[in-house]
Amino acid sequence: MSETRPARTSMSAALLVVGGLLAVMWALELLDSVTLNALDSYGIEPRQASDLPNVLWAPLLHFGWAHLISNSVPFLVLGVLTYLSGAVRWVVTTVVSTVVSGLTAWLLSGVGTITAGASGVIFGYLTYLLVRGIFTRRISQILIAVVVFALYGTVLLGVLPGVPGVSWQAHLGGAVGGVIAAYLLHSKESRVR
Structure with missing residues (x-):
């Protein structure tokens, strides 16, 4: 039986895409600062049906520079590592993590709170990198998981x-x-192996 594998993604493409998305976050925080935190209201308010669309862009918004800075390095490192397994895998992991993170915050967060920031997506990248080796049984991915966990x-x-x-x-x-x-x-x- 022949096996097909997705084409490997280059480091430069990974840095361009993930770094570009991070640059968008920085630009949005600059705009938020200039507009006296006007973008913060586009975070996720729990159990408000009108805020369900905010699930999609809340990861791009942050509550100040310290919040963004603390998310930037893990987002870049874990995002690039995820992207290196293929652009489609990165997109799927990003979208699934964004939606599940946002819906969980929407369902479980306390009334009167607003949730925003990339950390839900960062946790998605982290657990993706940690568990994919369980499914693939590839030593290289298990070794990456060990380093990421460390x-x-x-x-x-x-x-x-x-x-x-x-x-x-x-x-x-x-x-x-x-x-x-x-x-x-x-x-x-x-299952194929």
């Missing part, structure tokens, strides 16, 4: 309630989204 594993504690002002709900949803994306993209690979 660097970012303690971040997984962010899926637990505890830190005021941090949306554990979005983190948890993003983490679940990353696992779902890995399953959707790689579970058939383990």
Whole structure:
């Protein structure tokens, strides 16, 4: 039986796409600063049907420069690592993590809160990279998971309630989204072998 694999993506393409998306986040935060935080209202308000579309763009918005800066390096590193497994896999992981993270925040966050920021997507990239090796059984992906866990594993504690002002709900949803994306993209690979 012949096997097809997606074409490998170059590092320059990964940096261009993921870095470009990060640049959009920085431009939006600059616009938000100039407009006295007018974009913050486009975050996710829990259980408000009118805010459901905000699930799609809330990851691009941040509550100030410190929030954006803290998300920038993990978004770039984990996003590029995800993108290197293929552009389509990156898109699927990004979209699934965004939607599951946003819907989880929309369903579970406290009344009167607004959720925004890329951390749900970051958790999606993290768990995607951690579990895809389980489905593919490829040593290279398992080794990447070990390195990623060594660097970012303690971040997984962010899926637990505890830190005021941090949306554990979005983190948890993003983490679940990353696992779902890995399953959707790689579970058939383990069955074919």
